[in-house]
Amino acid sequence: MRPPSPMQQTPGSDLLQIRGLDLDFGTPRGRVHALRNVSLGVPAGEVVGIVGESGSGKSTLAYTVMGLLAENAEVTGGEILFEGRDLLRMPAAARRGLLGNRLSMIFQDPMTALNPVRTIEGQMIDAQHYAPGSRREKRERAVEMLRRVGIPDPQSRIGGYPHEFSGGMRQRICIAMALLVKPALLVADEPTTALDATLEVQIVNLLKELQKEIGCSILFVSHHLGTVAELCDRVAVMYAGEVVEYGTVRNIFQNPGHPYTRALLECDPGRIRQKTKLLPTIPGEVPSLIGARHGCIFRQRCRHAFARCASERPAEHAIGAAQAARCHLLDQARVMPA
Ligand SMILES: Nc1ncnc2c1ncn2[C@@H]1O[C@H](COP(=O)(O)OP(=O)(O)OP(=O)(O)O)[C@@H](O)[C@H]1O
Ligand SMILES: [Mg+2]
Known part of the structure:
Protein backbone atom coordinates (compact mmCIF):
# COMPACT_ATOMS: atom_id res chain seq x y z
CA MET A 1 0.00 0.00 0.00
CA LEU A 103 -14.01 28.86 12.68
CA SER A 104 -13.23 32.55 12.26
CA MET A 105 -11.68 34.73 9.62
CA ILE A 106 -9.59 37.88 9.19
CA PHE A 107 -9.80 39.69 5.85
CA GLN A 108 -7.29 41.83 3.97
CA ASP A 109 -9.44 44.93 4.40
CA PRO A 110 -10.63 45.32 8.00
CA MET A 111 -13.62 47.35 6.77
CA THR A 112 -14.92 44.17 5.10
CA ALA A 113 -15.39 42.66 8.53
CA LEU A 114 -16.39 45.77 10.52
CA ASN A 115 -19.78 47.41 10.25
CA PRO A 116 -19.10 51.16 9.75
CA VAL A 117 -22.30 52.32 11.45
CA ARG A 118 -21.98 50.32 14.67
CA THR A 119 -19.66 50.79 17.63
CA ILE A 120 -16.80 48.35 18.24
CA GLU A 121 -18.49 47.47 21.53
CA GLY A 122 -21.74 46.35 19.89
CA GLN A 123 -19.88 44.33 17.28
CA MET A 124 -17.58 42.65 19.79
CA ILE A 125 -20.50 41.71 22.02
CA ASP A 126 -22.37 40.26 19.04
CA ALA A 127 -19.27 38.31 18.05
CA GLN A 128 -19.69 36.38 21.31
CA HIS A 129 -23.13 35.22 20.27
CA TYR A 130 -22.36 31.58 21.17
CA ALA A 131 -20.35 32.31 24.32
CA PRO A 132 -21.90 32.10 27.80
CA GLY A 133 -22.17 35.13 30.12
CA SER A 134 -24.06 38.38 30.54
CA ARG A 135 -23.67 41.46 28.31
CA ARG A 136 -21.44 43.03 30.96
CA GLU A 137 -19.16 40.01 31.08
CA LYS A 138 -18.96 39.98 27.29
CA ARG A 139 -18.06 43.67 27.28
CA GLU A 140 -15.32 43.02 29.84
CA ARG A 141 -13.95 40.19 27.73
CA ALA A 142 -13.96 42.46 24.70
CA VAL A 143 -12.11 45.23 26.57
CA GLU A 144 -9.52 42.71 27.76
CA MET A 145 -9.01 41.41 24.25
CA LEU A 146 -8.62 44.96 22.87
CA ARG A 147 -6.02 45.59 25.54
CA ARG A 148 -4.31 42.33 24.56
CA VAL A 149 -4.00 43.39 20.91
CA GLY A 150 -2.57 46.77 21.91
CA ILE A 151 -5.48 49.22 21.65
CA PRO A 152 -4.68 52.00 24.14
CA ASP A 153 -7.37 52.93 26.68
CA PRO A 154 -9.75 50.20 25.55
CA GLN A 155 -12.37 50.97 28.26
CA SER A 156 -13.32 54.20 26.56
CA ARG A 157 -12.27 53.48 22.98
CA ILE A 158 -14.51 50.43 22.74
CA GLY A 159 -17.41 52.88 22.38
CA GLY A 160 -15.91 54.29 19.14
CA TYR A 161 -16.82 53.59 15.51
CA PRO A 162 -14.45 51.87 13.04
CA HIS A 163 -13.61 55.11 11.19
CA GLU A 164 -12.20 56.58 14.41
CA PHE A 165 -9.31 54.08 14.29
CA SER A 166 -6.27 53.93 11.99
CA GLY A 167 -5.90 51.08 9.46
CA GLY A 168 -3.44 49.17 11.65
CA MET A 169 -5.68 49.55 14.70
CA ARG A 170 -8.71 48.39 12.74
CA GLN A 171 -6.82 45.23 11.77
CA ARG A 172 -5.91 44.72 15.45
CA ILE A 173 -9.61 45.06 16.31
CA CYS A 174 -10.47 42.45 13.66
CA ILE A 175 -7.89 40.09 15.12
CA ALA A 176 -9.33 40.71 18.59
CA MET A 177 -12.82 39.98 17.29
CA ALA A 178 -11.81 36.84 15.42
CA LEU A 179 -9.91 35.40 18.38
CA LEU A 180 -12.34 36.51 21.10
CA VAL A 181 -14.31 33.30 20.60
CA LYS A 182 -11.16 31.15 20.82
CA PRO A 183 -11.72 29.42 17.49
CA GLN A 274 23.20 41.18 -4.87
CA LYS A 275 22.59 44.80 -5.74
CA THR A 276 20.24 45.01 -8.73
CA LYS A 277 18.21 47.63 -10.56
CA LEU A 278 15.74 45.10 -11.96
CA LEU A 279 14.02 42.59 -9.70
N1 LIG B 1 -16.58 35.07 -8.55
C1 LIG B 1 -15.70 34.76 -9.49
N2 LIG B 1 -16.10 34.55 -10.77
C2 LIG B 1 -15.24 34.19 -11.73
N3 LIG B 1 -13.91 34.00 -11.51
C3 LIG B 1 -13.45 34.20 -10.27
C4 LIG B 1 -14.31 34.60 -9.18
N4 LIG B 1 -13.55 34.72 -8.05
C5 LIG B 1 -12.28 34.42 -8.42
N5 LIG B 1 -12.22 34.11 -9.74
C6 LIG B 1 -11.03 33.68 -10.49
O1 LIG B 1 -10.47 32.57 -9.82
C7 LIG B 1 -9.05 32.61 -9.87
C8 LIG B 1 -8.46 32.54 -8.47
O2 LIG B 1 -8.77 33.76 -7.82
P1 LIG B 1 -8.34 34.06 -6.29
O3 LIG B 1 -8.97 35.36 -5.94
O4 LIG B 1 -8.66 32.89 -5.46
O5 LIG B 1 -6.76 34.21 -6.44
P2 LIG B 1 -5.68 34.67 -5.34
O6 LIG B 1 -4.61 33.63 -5.36
O7 LIG B 1 -6.36 34.93 -4.05
O8 LIG B 1 -5.10 36.01 -5.97
P3 LIG B 1 -4.61 37.37 -5.24
O9 LIG B 1 -3.19 37.11 -4.78
O10 LIG B 1 -4.66 38.40 -6.34
O11 LIG B 1 -5.53 37.68 -4.12
C9 LIG B 1 -8.68 33.87 -10.63
O12 LIG B 1 -8.47 33.55 -11.98
C10 LIG B 1 -9.93 34.73 -10.49
O13 LIG B 1 -10.06 35.61 -11.59
MG1 LIG C 1 -6.59 36.68 -2.87
Whole structure:
Protein backbone atom coordinates (compact mmCIF):
# COMPACT_ATOMS: atom_id res chain seq x y z
CA MET A 1 0.00 0.00 0.00
CA ARG A 2 1.20 3.54 -0.73
CA PRO A 3 2.19 5.50 2.39
CA PRO A 4 -0.13 8.39 3.29
CA SER A 5 0.56 11.45 1.17
CA PRO A 6 2.32 14.34 2.94
CA MET A 7 -0.14 16.76 1.26
CA GLN A 8 -3.09 14.92 2.75
CA GLN A 9 -1.76 13.69 6.03
CA THR A 10 0.53 15.48 8.42
CA PRO A 11 1.90 13.96 11.61
CA GLY A 12 -0.42 14.19 14.61
CA SER A 13 -4.07 14.98 14.20
CA ASP A 14 -5.15 17.16 11.32
CA LEU A 15 -7.76 19.69 12.40
CA LEU A 16 -8.57 20.51 8.80
CA GLN A 17 -8.08 18.14 5.93
CA ILE A 18 -8.83 19.23 2.38
CA ARG A 19 -8.93 16.32 -0.04
CA GLY A 20 -9.15 16.43 -3.82
CA LEU A 21 -11.06 19.73 -3.88
CA ASP A 22 -12.31 20.90 -7.31
CA LEU A 23 -14.08 24.22 -7.74
CA ASP A 24 -15.33 26.08 -10.82
CA PHE A 25 -16.74 29.58 -11.33
CA GLY A 26 -19.42 29.85 -14.02
CA THR A 27 -18.70 32.86 -16.26
CA PRO A 28 -19.95 34.04 -19.68
CA ARG A 29 -16.51 33.08 -21.08
CA GLY A 30 -16.81 29.51 -19.80
CA ARG A 31 -16.09 27.64 -16.60
CA VAL A 32 -13.08 28.96 -14.68
CA HIS A 33 -11.43 25.97 -12.97
CA ALA A 34 -10.17 27.91 -9.97
CA LEU A 35 -9.23 24.89 -7.82
CA ARG A 36 -8.14 21.51 -9.16
CA ASN A 37 -7.60 18.48 -7.01
CA VAL A 38 -6.40 20.55 -4.04
CA SER A 39 -5.29 18.54 -1.02
CA LEU A 40 -3.67 19.82 2.14
CA GLY A 41 -3.77 19.31 5.88
CA VAL A 42 -3.73 21.79 8.76
CA PRO A 43 -2.56 20.05 11.95
CA ALA A 44 -4.04 21.12 15.30
CA GLY A 45 -2.12 24.03 16.83
CA GLU A 46 -0.08 24.76 13.68
CA VAL A 47 0.05 27.62 11.18
CA VAL A 48 -0.14 26.65 7.52
CA GLY A 49 0.70 29.28 4.91
CA ILE A 50 -0.65 29.38 1.36
CA VAL A 51 1.58 31.19 -1.13
CA GLY A 52 1.42 31.70 -4.87
CA GLU A 53 1.07 34.39 -7.51
CA SER A 54 -2.04 36.50 -7.93
CA GLY A 55 -4.90 34.42 -9.33
CA SER A 56 -3.52 31.08 -8.10
CA GLY A 57 -6.65 30.39 -6.04
CA LYS A 58 -5.50 31.26 -2.52
CA SER A 59 -8.52 33.37 -1.58
CA THR A 60 -10.89 30.95 -3.29
CA LEU A 61 -9.51 28.15 -1.12
CA ALA A 62 -9.80 30.27 2.06
CA TYR A 63 -13.37 31.30 1.26
CA THR A 64 -14.35 27.71 0.40
CA VAL A 65 -13.25 26.59 3.85
CA MET A 66 -15.32 29.39 5.39
CA GLY A 67 -18.34 28.65 3.16
CA LEU A 68 -18.33 32.27 1.94
CA LEU A 69 -18.22 31.73 -1.81
CA ALA A 70 -19.63 33.84 -4.63
CA GLU A 71 -22.92 32.67 -6.13
CA ASN A 72 -21.31 31.53 -9.38
CA ALA A 73 -18.97 29.13 -7.54
CA GLU A 74 -19.57 25.39 -7.69
CA VAL A 75 -17.63 22.75 -5.81
CA THR A 76 -17.46 19.81 -8.22
CA GLY A 77 -15.46 17.35 -6.15
CA GLY A 78 -13.58 16.59 -2.97
CA GLU A 79 -14.14 17.07 0.72
CA ILE A 80 -13.14 19.46 3.51
CA LEU A 81 -12.94 17.61 6.81
CA PHE A 82 -12.97 19.90 9.83
CA GLU A 83 -12.78 18.19 13.23
CA GLY A 84 -13.68 15.01 11.34
CA ARG A 85 -16.86 16.35 9.68
CA ASP A 86 -17.18 17.22 5.98
CA LEU A 87 -18.01 20.94 5.79
CA LEU A 88 -19.27 20.54 2.22
CA ARG A 89 -21.92 18.03 3.17
CA MET A 90 -23.03 19.53 6.47
CA PRO A 91 -26.56 20.96 6.84
CA ALA A 92 -26.45 24.76 6.27
CA ALA A 93 -27.51 25.55 9.85
CA ALA A 94 -24.78 23.37 11.36
CA ARG A 95 -22.20 24.99 9.11
CA ARG A 96 -23.37 28.50 10.04
CA GLY A 97 -23.09 27.46 13.68
CA LEU A 98 -19.35 26.91 13.20
CA LEU A 99 -18.68 30.41 11.85
CA GLY A 100 -17.58 32.90 14.47
CA ASN A 101 -17.37 29.98 16.84
CA ARG A 102 -15.02 27.09 15.91
CA LEU A 103 -14.01 28.86 12.68
CA SER A 104 -13.23 32.55 12.26
CA MET A 105 -11.68 34.73 9.62
CA ILE A 106 -9.59 37.88 9.19
CA PHE A 107 -9.80 39.69 5.85
CA GLN A 108 -7.29 41.83 3.97
CA ASP A 109 -9.44 44.93 4.40
CA PRO A 110 -10.63 45.32 8.00
CA MET A 111 -13.62 47.35 6.77
CA THR A 112 -14.92 44.17 5.10
CA ALA A 113 -15.39 42.66 8.53
CA LEU A 114 -16.39 45.77 10.52
CA ASN A 115 -19.78 47.41 10.25
CA PRO A 116 -19.10 51.16 9.75
CA VAL A 117 -22.30 52.32 11.45
CA ARG A 118 -21.98 50.32 14.67
CA THR A 119 -19.66 50.79 17.63
CA ILE A 120 -16.80 48.35 18.24
CA GLU A 121 -18.49 47.47 21.53
CA GLY A 122 -21.74 46.35 19.89
CA GLN A 123 -19.88 44.33 17.28
CA MET A 124 -17.58 42.65 19.79
CA ILE A 125 -20.50 41.71 22.02
CA ASP A 126 -22.37 40.26 19.04
CA ALA A 127 -19.27 38.31 18.05
CA GLN A 128 -19.69 36.38 21.31
CA HIS A 129 -23.13 35.22 20.27
CA TYR A 130 -22.36 31.58 21.17
CA ALA A 131 -20.35 32.31 24.32
CA PRO A 132 -21.90 32.10 27.80
CA GLY A 133 -22.17 35.13 30.12
CA SER A 134 -24.06 38.38 30.54
CA ARG A 135 -23.67 41.46 28.31
CA ARG A 136 -21.44 43.03 30.96
CA GLU A 137 -19.16 40.01 31.08
CA LYS A 138 -18.96 39.98 27.29
CA ARG A 139 -18.06 43.67 27.28
CA GLU A 140 -15.32 43.02 29.84
CA ARG A 141 -13.95 40.19 27.73
CA ALA A 142 -13.96 42.46 24.70
CA VAL A 143 -12.11 45.23 26.57
CA GLU A 144 -9.52 42.71 27.76
CA MET A 145 -9.01 41.41 24.25
CA LEU A 146 -8.62 44.96 22.87
CA ARG A 147 -6.02 45.59 25.54
CA ARG A 148 -4.31 42.33 24.56
CA VAL A 149 -4.00 43.39 20.91
CA GLY A 150 -2.57 46.77 21.91
CA ILE A 151 -5.48 49.22 21.65
CA PRO A 152 -4.68 52.00 24.14
CA ASP A 153 -7.37 52.93 26.68
CA PRO A 154 -9.75 50.20 25.55
CA GLN A 155 -12.37 50.97 28.26
CA SER A 156 -13.32 54.20 26.56
CA ARG A 157 -12.27 53.48 22.98
CA ILE A 158 -14.51 50.43 22.74
CA GLY A 159 -17.41 52.88 22.38
CA GLY A 160 -15.91 54.29 19.14
CA TYR A 161 -16.82 53.59 15.51
CA PRO A 162 -14.45 51.87 13.04
CA HIS A 163 -13.61 55.11 11.19
CA GLU A 164 -12.20 56.58 14.41
CA PHE A 165 -9.31 54.08 14.29
CA SER A 166 -6.27 53.93 11.99
CA GLY A 167 -5.90 51.08 9.46
CA GLY A 168 -3.44 49.17 11.65
CA MET A 169 -5.68 49.55 14.70
CA ARG A 170 -8.71 48.39 12.74
CA GLN A 171 -6.82 45.23 11.77
CA ARG A 172 -5.91 44.72 15.45
CA ILE A 173 -9.61 45.06 16.31
CA CYS A 174 -10.47 42.45 13.66
CA ILE A 175 -7.89 40.09 15.12
CA ALA A 176 -9.33 40.71 18.59
CA MET A 177 -12.82 39.98 17.29
CA ALA A 178 -11.81 36.84 15.42
CA LEU A 179 -9.91 35.40 18.38
CA LEU A 180 -12.34 36.51 21.10
CA VAL A 181 -14.31 33.30 20.60
CA LYS A 182 -11.16 31.15 20.82
CA PRO A 183 -11.72 29.42 17.49
CA ALA A 184 -10.12 26.09 16.63
CA LEU A 185 -9.18 27.46 13.20
CA LEU A 186 -8.51 31.03 12.10
CA VAL A 187 -8.49 31.65 8.34
CA ALA A 188 -6.54 34.80 7.45
CA ASP A 189 -6.56 36.09 3.87
CA GLU A 190 -3.63 38.52 3.40
CA PRO A 191 -4.33 40.25 6.74
CA THR A 192 -1.16 42.33 6.56
CA THR A 193 -0.92 43.15 2.85
CA ALA A 194 -2.63 46.55 3.20
CA LEU A 195 -0.34 47.63 6.05
CA ASP A 196 3.10 49.21 5.92
CA ALA A 197 6.15 47.03 6.69
CA THR A 198 6.59 47.99 10.36
CA LEU A 199 2.93 47.42 11.12
CA GLU A 200 3.07 44.12 9.26
CA VAL A 201 5.84 42.87 11.55
CA GLN A 202 3.88 43.98 14.63
CA ILE A 203 0.68 42.28 13.47
CA VAL A 204 2.48 39.06 12.56
CA ASN A 205 4.17 38.96 15.98
CA LEU A 206 0.83 39.57 17.63
CA LEU A 207 -0.83 36.77 15.65
CA LYS A 208 2.00 34.44 16.59
CA GLU A 209 1.66 35.19 20.31
CA LEU A 210 -2.12 34.88 20.32
CA GLN A 211 -2.02 31.66 18.31
CA LYS A 212 0.29 30.12 20.93
CA GLU A 213 -1.85 31.38 23.82
CA ILE A 214 -5.12 30.15 22.36
CA GLY A 215 -3.63 27.02 20.80
CA CYS A 216 -5.61 27.46 17.60
CA SER A 217 -4.54 26.61 14.05
CA ILE A 218 -4.21 29.25 11.35
CA LEU A 219 -4.58 28.97 7.59
CA PHE A 220 -2.60 32.02 6.51
CA VAL A 221 -2.80 33.31 2.95
CA SER A 222 0.01 35.62 1.88
CA HIS A 223 2.15 36.42 -1.09
CA HIS A 224 4.85 37.77 1.20
CA LEU A 225 7.33 34.93 1.63
CA GLY A 226 9.18 36.61 4.52
CA THR A 227 5.96 36.80 6.55
CA VAL A 228 5.18 33.17 5.82
CA ALA A 229 8.66 32.09 6.89
CA GLU A 230 8.24 34.08 10.11
CA LEU A 231 4.79 32.86 11.09
CA CYS A 232 4.09 29.47 9.54
CA ASP A 233 4.99 25.89 10.42
CA ARG A 234 4.03 24.50 7.01
CA VAL A 235 3.50 25.94 3.56
CA ALA A 236 1.35 25.01 0.56
CA VAL A 237 2.54 26.52 -2.73
CA MET A 238 -0.29 27.13 -5.20
CA TYR A 239 -0.04 27.67 -8.93
CA ALA A 240 -3.01 28.19 -11.28
CA GLY A 241 -5.47 26.48 -8.94
CA GLU A 242 -3.27 23.54 -7.90
CA VAL A 243 -1.12 22.85 -4.85
CA VAL A 244 2.20 22.09 -6.53
CA GLU A 245 4.21 21.65 -3.33
CA TYR A 246 3.58 21.19 0.37
CA GLY A 247 6.05 20.92 3.23
CA THR A 248 7.40 22.38 6.45
CA VAL A 249 8.70 25.95 6.27
CA ARG A 250 12.23 24.60 6.51
CA ASN A 251 11.62 22.13 3.62
CA ILE A 252 10.10 24.74 1.37
CA PHE A 253 12.64 27.48 2.01
CA GLN A 254 15.79 25.34 2.22
CA ASN A 255 15.05 22.42 -0.05
CA PRO A 256 12.29 23.38 -2.49
CA GLY A 257 11.37 20.44 -4.71
CA HIS A 258 9.20 22.06 -7.38
CA PRO A 259 10.65 24.35 -10.08
CA TYR A 260 7.83 26.83 -9.39
CA THR A 261 8.69 27.02 -5.69
CA ARG A 262 12.33 27.59 -6.60
CA ALA A 263 11.36 30.34 -9.07
CA LEU A 264 9.17 32.05 -6.44
CA LEU A 265 12.04 32.03 -3.96
CA GLU A 266 14.49 33.37 -6.56
CA CYS A 267 12.14 36.31 -7.21
CA ASP A 268 11.60 37.16 -3.54
CA PRO A 269 13.11 40.63 -2.93
CA GLY A 270 13.81 39.63 0.69
CA ARG A 271 16.21 36.90 -0.45
CA ILE A 272 18.12 38.75 -3.14
CA ARG A 273 21.62 39.47 -1.86
CA GLN A 274 23.20 41.18 -4.87
CA LYS A 275 22.59 44.80 -5.74
CA THR A 276 20.24 45.01 -8.73
CA LYS A 277 18.21 47.63 -10.56
CA LEU A 278 15.74 45.10 -11.96
CA LEU A 279 14.02 42.59 -9.70
CA PRO A 280 13.82 39.15 -11.32
CA THR A 281 10.41 37.83 -12.37
CA ILE A 282 9.20 34.42 -13.52
CA PRO A 283 9.02 34.68 -17.32
CA GLY A 284 5.67 33.99 -19.02
CA GLU A 285 2.13 34.24 -17.73
CA VAL A 286 -0.18 32.14 -15.59
CA PRO A 287 -2.18 29.91 -18.01
CA SER A 288 -5.90 30.37 -18.56
CA LEU A 289 -8.04 28.54 -16.02
CA ILE A 290 -10.75 27.91 -18.60
CA GLY A 291 -10.99 24.58 -20.44
CA ALA A 292 -9.42 21.15 -20.10
CA ARG A 293 -5.94 20.80 -18.72
CA HIS A 294 -3.28 18.39 -19.89
CA GLY A 295 0.08 17.62 -18.40
CA CYS A 296 1.86 19.81 -15.88
CA ILE A 297 0.26 23.17 -15.19
CA PHE A 298 3.64 24.93 -14.89
CA ARG A 299 5.32 23.47 -17.99
CA GLN A 300 5.03 26.60 -20.22
CA ARG A 301 7.15 28.57 -17.76
CA CYS A 302 9.42 25.77 -16.57
CA ARG A 303 13.01 25.70 -17.79
CA HIS A 304 13.23 21.95 -17.07
CA ALA A 305 10.09 20.91 -19.00
CA PHE A 306 10.39 17.81 -21.22
CA ALA A 307 8.00 15.79 -23.41
CA ARG A 308 6.24 13.98 -20.58
CA CYS A 309 5.28 17.30 -18.94
CA ALA A 310 2.97 18.10 -21.88
CA SER A 311 1.14 14.79 -21.89
CA GLU A 312 0.93 13.55 -18.31
CA ARG A 313 -0.16 15.33 -15.16
CA PRO A 314 2.57 14.81 -12.54
CA ALA A 315 1.64 12.68 -9.56
CA GLU A 316 2.47 13.81 -6.08
CA HIS A 317 5.99 12.69 -5.16
CA ALA A 318 7.10 12.56 -1.54
CA ILE A 319 10.42 14.24 -0.71
CA GLY A 320 10.96 12.93 2.78
CA ALA A 321 8.26 12.44 5.40
CA ALA A 322 6.53 15.83 5.40
CA GLN A 323 7.14 17.26 1.93
CA ALA A 324 5.67 16.47 -1.46
CA ALA A 325 5.63 18.10 -4.90
CA ARG A 326 3.90 17.49 -8.22
CA CYS A 327 6.79 17.30 -10.67
CA HIS A 328 7.96 14.57 -13.07
CA LEU A 329 11.58 15.37 -12.20
CA LEU A 330 10.96 13.86 -8.79
CA ASP A 331 9.73 10.55 -10.20
CA GLN A 332 12.28 7.98 -9.02
CA ALA A 333 11.05 5.51 -11.68
CA ARG A 334 12.27 7.98 -14.33
CA VAL A 335 15.91 7.51 -13.39
CA MET A 336 15.77 3.83 -12.49
CA PRO A 337 17.29 1.42 -15.03
CA ALA A 338 14.65 -0.38 -17.12
N1 LIG B 1 -16.58 35.07 -8.55
C1 LIG B 1 -15.70 34.76 -9.49
N2 LIG B 1 -16.10 34.55 -10.77
C2 LIG B 1 -15.24 34.19 -11.73
N3 LIG B 1 -13.91 34.00 -11.51
C3 LIG B 1 -13.45 34.20 -10.27
C4 LIG B 1 -14.31 34.60 -9.18
N4 LIG B 1 -13.55 34.72 -8.05
C5 LIG B 1 -12.28 34.42 -8.42
N5 LIG B 1 -12.22 34.11 -9.74
C6 LIG B 1 -11.03 33.68 -10.49
O1 LIG B 1 -10.47 32.57 -9.82
C7 LIG B 1 -9.05 32.61 -9.87
C8 LIG B 1 -8.46 32.54 -8.47
O2 LIG B 1 -8.77 33.76 -7.82
P1 LIG B 1 -8.34 34.06 -6.29
O3 LIG B 1 -8.97 35.36 -5.94
O4 LIG B 1 -8.66 32.89 -5.46
O5 LIG B 1 -6.76 34.21 -6.44
P2 LIG B 1 -5.68 34.67 -5.34
O6 LIG B 1 -4.61 33.63 -5.36
O7 LIG B 1 -6.36 34.93 -4.05
O8 LIG B 1 -5.10 36.01 -5.97
P3 LIG B 1 -4.61 37.37 -5.24
O9 LIG B 1 -3.19 37.11 -4.78
O10 LIG B 1 -4.66 38.40 -6.34
O11 LIG B 1 -5.53 37.68 -4.12
C9 LIG B 1 -8.68 33.87 -10.63
O12 LIG B 1 -8.47 33.55 -11.98
C10 LIG B 1 -9.93 34.73 -10.49
O13 LIG B 1 -10.06 35.61 -11.59
MG1 LIG C 1 -6.59 36.68 -2.87
